[in-house]
Amino acid sequence: MSNGQDRRYEDFLAQQQSRVTEGQPFPLGATWDGLGVNFALFSAHATRVELCLFDSTGENELERIELPEYSNEIWHGYLPDAHPGQIYGYRVHGPYEPEAGHRFNHHKLLIDPYAKQLVGSLQWSESLFGYTIGSADGDLSFDERDSAPFVPKAKVIDPAFTWGHLHNPRVPWSQTVVYETHVRGISMLHPDVPENLRGTYGGLKTAELISHIKSLGVTSVELLPVHAYVNDQHLLEKDLNNYWGYNSIAFFAPHPEYSASGRISEFKEMVAQLHDAGLEVFLDVVYNHTAEGNELGPTLSMRGIDNATYYRLMPDEKRYYINDSGTGNTLDLGHPCVLQMVTDSLRYWATEMRVDGFRFDLATILARHAHGFDERHGFLVACRQDPVLSEIKLIAEPWDCGPGGYQVGGFPPGWMEWNDRYRDTVRSFWRGDEGQIGELASRLTASGEFFNQRGRRPFASVNFVTAHDGFTLRDVVSYDNKHNEANGESNQDGSDHNYSWNHGEEGPTEDTDIQELRLRQMRNMLATLMLSQGTPMLLAGDEFSRTQQGNNNVYCQDNELGWVNWNLDQEGRSLLKFTRRLAQLRSAYPILRRGRFLIGEYEEELGVKDVTWLAPDGSEMAAQQWEDPQARCLGMLMDGRARPTGIRRGGHDATLLLILNAHHEPVGFHLPEVVQGAWWHCLLDTSRPRLRSGERHEMGNEYEVLERSLMLFELQKEEED
Numbered sequence: 001m002s003n004g005q006d007r008r009y010e011d012f013l014a015q016q017q018s019r020v021t022e023g024q025p026f027p028l029g030a031t032w033d034g035l036g037v038n039f040a041l042f043s044a045h046a047t048r049v050e051l052c053l054f055d056s057t058g059e060n061e062l063e064r065i066e067l068p069e070y071s072n073e074i075w076h077g078y079l080p081d082a083h084p085g086q087i088y089g090y091r092v093h094g095p096y097e098p099e100a101g102h103r104f105n106h107h108k109l110l111i112d113p114y115a116k117q118l119v120g121s122l123q124w125s126e127s128l129f130g131y132t133i134g135s136a137d138g139d140l141s142f143d144e145r146d147s148a149p150f151v152p153k154a155k156v157i158d159p160a161f162t163w164g165h166l167h168n169p170r171v172p173w174s175q176t177v178v179y180e181t182h183v184r185g186i187s188m189l190h191p192d193v194p195e196n197l198r199g200t201y202g203g204l205k206t207a208e209l210i211s212h213i214k215s216l217g218v219t220s221v222e223l224l225p226v227h228a229y230v231n232d233q234h235l236l237e238k239d240l241n242n243y244w245g246y247n248s249i250a251f252f253a254p255h256p257e258y259s260a261s262g263r264i265s266e267f268k269e270m271v272a273q274l275h276d277a278g279l280e281v282f283l284d285v286v287y288n289h290t291a292e293g294n295e296l297g298p299t300l301s302m303r304g305i306d307n308a309t310y311y312r313l314m315p316d317e318k319r320y321y322i323n324d325s326g327t328g329n330t331l332d333l334g335h336p337c338v339l340q341m342v343t344d345s346l347r348y349w350a351t352e353m354r355v356d357g358f359r360f361d362l363a364t365i366l367a368r369h370a371h372g373f374d375e376r377h378g379f380l381v382a383c384r385q386d387p388v389l390s391e392i393k394l395i396a397e398p399w400d401c402g403p404g405g406y407q408v409g410g411f412p413p414g415w416m417e418w419n420d421r422y423r424d425t426v427r428s429f430w431r432g433d434e435g436q437i438g439e440l441a442s443r444l445t446a447s448g449e450f451f452n453q454r455g456r457r458p459f460a461s462v463n464f465v466t467a468h469d470g471f472t473l474r475d476v477v478s479y480d481n482k483h484n485e486a487n488g489e490s491n492q493d494g495s496d497h498n499y500s501w502n503h504g505e506e507g508p509t510e511d512t513d514i515q516e517l518r519l520r521q522m523r524n525m526l527a528t529l530m531l532s533q534g535t536p537m538l539l540a541g542d543e544f545s546r547t548q549q550g551n552n553n554v555y556c557q558d559n560e561l562g563w564v565n566w567n568l569d570q571e572g573r574s575l576l577k578f579t580r581r582l583a584q585l586r587s588a589y590p591i592l593r594r595g596r597f598l599i600g601e602y603e604e605e606l607g608v609k610d611v612t613w614l615a616p617d618g619s620e621m622a623a624q625q626w627e628d629p630q631a632r633c634l635g636m637l638m639d640g641r642a643r644p645t646g647i648r649r650g651g652h653d654a655t656l657l658l659i660l661n662a663h664h665e666p667v668g669f670h671l672p673e674v675v676q677g678a679w680w681h682c683l684l685d686t687s688r689p690r691l692r693s694g695e696r697h698e699m700g701n702e703y704e705v706l707e708r709s710l711m712l713f714e715l716q717k718e719e720e721d
Contacts, residue, residue: 025040037078037083058120086156107143110305126143179540181564192208193208285361289330395418448599474518479498544573548562608641615635618672658713683712
C-alpha cells in the first residue's frame, strides 16, 4: 500500500473501532439486549482478541473489531449495531509456545465456547491446524494459513420463546423409566414422520412416535449427544461419520444438522411436545473432552483461546495432553472458569431449553483431581449446591480409562449411576453361566452393596441390559462374537466382553427352535429389567427386536445399520406387545419400585421379611445353595406387608413371587405357603407370553417352571366380609 492508502485504512479501522464500547464482562458469550450485542470471551493468557463479523452466509469476513476491554481475564466489548442473526468468530492473539502449553494462532478462526447456535459445518483442511502439517518441527511449527473458510461460525440468537402453560413433568425417580435413543436414528425410518423432518428435532415431536414411546411405560427420553459436534476426518475418508456425536465442540449449541428449520426454537418445540405428553427429556452430555484432539489435532476453539487453561496438560511436558478420555484430550474442570463454562452450559439447557436431566459421559473424569476421583471436586460440589442443578436429574456414567476410573457406587447423594454390573450379571445368568445366583439377587434388589449408603435410594441404580454402546437385545441372543467389519477397523473396535450367546447358530437362522428360544430369552431379559428394583433403562428398538447385524459399536454408522427399523415382523410385534405388558405390571405394582432397599430383614412386629429368597423346594436359600455354582433357579418373594418406607405401619402392597430359571431343563418349584385361604395367581410367564388370565395355583404345590423362563405370581385371597 502507498502512504495514502495506509492512512485511509487506519482511518477505516479507527471508525470501526469507535462503534464498540467496553460493554460488560458478563454474561459470557454473545448476548442480545434489544439494542445491541455484548461480546465476552474468557482467556487468561491472550494478548489481544479480535471479533470477526461475517455476512449472512458465513462465507465472507466483513470486518475485524478488537475487543476494547479486559476485566478479570474476560475480553469484552459492546456492538450497538449488532443484532440476532449476526454471524461471528474470534481470532485470539498470544504466544505460540507449545512446550509451555500455549498454542495461540490468530490465523485460525475460533468458535465461541458460549455460542448458542452454529452455522455451517467443519470442512477438513490443513489450514485448520495451528502447526504446519508435514513440517519437520511437527506441532512446534507455526501455520499462517487462514482457517475461516473451513470452520463453523457462531450466530447471535434471540432466545425468546413462548412456552405457554407447559411445565416440566417432574416425574419422581421411583416412577422413572428411561428410553435411550438418538435424535436422528429414532425417526429416519419411521413411516409416520414426514420425510423433511426425519432425523431432526422436528421429527421426534411427531405424534405417532411420541405415542409409541408412551405406550412402553416410558417417562423419560434420553437423547444421545445433541451438542454441536465435529465429524472426524478419518471417518469421512471412509465414507462414515461420527453418528453418535461424542465429539463436542460447542456446549451451548444444538447440533445444526439435526434441525430441519435452522431455528433454535425447533429444539424447544420438541421439548414442549414431549413435555405435553408427560415425557421428560434427558441429554447425554460430553464435558470430558472436545473435538480438538491431542497436540496433533486442529485448532477450532478452546485450544486457540487458552489451551493452557481449558485442557489438562502433562505436568512436566505441557506440550502434551492428559488423555483420560481416550480421545486425545481432557477438559480441566479443576479451573474455575472451565468449571463455570460447564455449569453455565448445564443451567442454560435446564432453564432456556427446559431439559429435565443429564447423563454425563465418562463422568469420573469430571471429578478427578491429580490424586484421583474426589467427591469434593468442584464439579460435584457445584452441582449439589446449585439451586438449578441440584433439582434436576443427574446420571453418571461412573467410569473412564484414567487412574481409579471405575467408580460405580462412588458418586455422592443426589446422583444416579449407570450400573454395568447389572447388565453383565443379567446377561451371564440367562446365558446359563455358573455361579450367578448371588450376583443376580443383588442386581434384582438394586445392587445395595454399591448404592445402599448415605440415604441413597434403589433408584440410584440405573439398570440396563443394553445401551447404545454394545449389542442390541436381539444381537445379545444371536451372536457369540462382534461383527464390526463395516466400521473399517478390521473388527478391532468395540468390546470383546459381551456376555452374549447365539443359542447354536451365529446370526440369522431358519431354525425355528433357535428362533423361539432367542425370543424367549429376550422376554426373559426385558422382564428381569422391568421387574427389578432400581431405575430401568430401555434401548430404543429393543422393544421390538431390533438388530445391528452383530455390530456392537455403530458409532460411525449413520445408516440403516444404526437407525431404528420400524418395519416390524411377527417376532417384533410379539415382543412389543410383551414389553407393553411389562410396563403395565411395573406401573400397577408399587412393590416393584420401592423407595427403600429390600434387604431381607425380619420385622418381628409384623412377622414378615421384605424379601425372602427361595430354593426350588420352597425352602429359604441356605449358604450352601448360594454357593452352589450349578444353581440356576431362584425365587424372590416380596411381601407387600413389609414397611415400604420405614414408617410404623404395615405395607399395603401386593405380595409378589418372582421365579427365574436359567436351567436348560424344567424345574419343579414349590410355591410358598403364606396365609390360609389364598392362592397364587400367575401374572407373567415368559415361556407362555399369551398366558390366559385367571390361572390359579394352590400354595405348596409344585409348579413346573419351564427351562429358561421367568414367572411372576401375585398372592390373592378372597375378600373378607
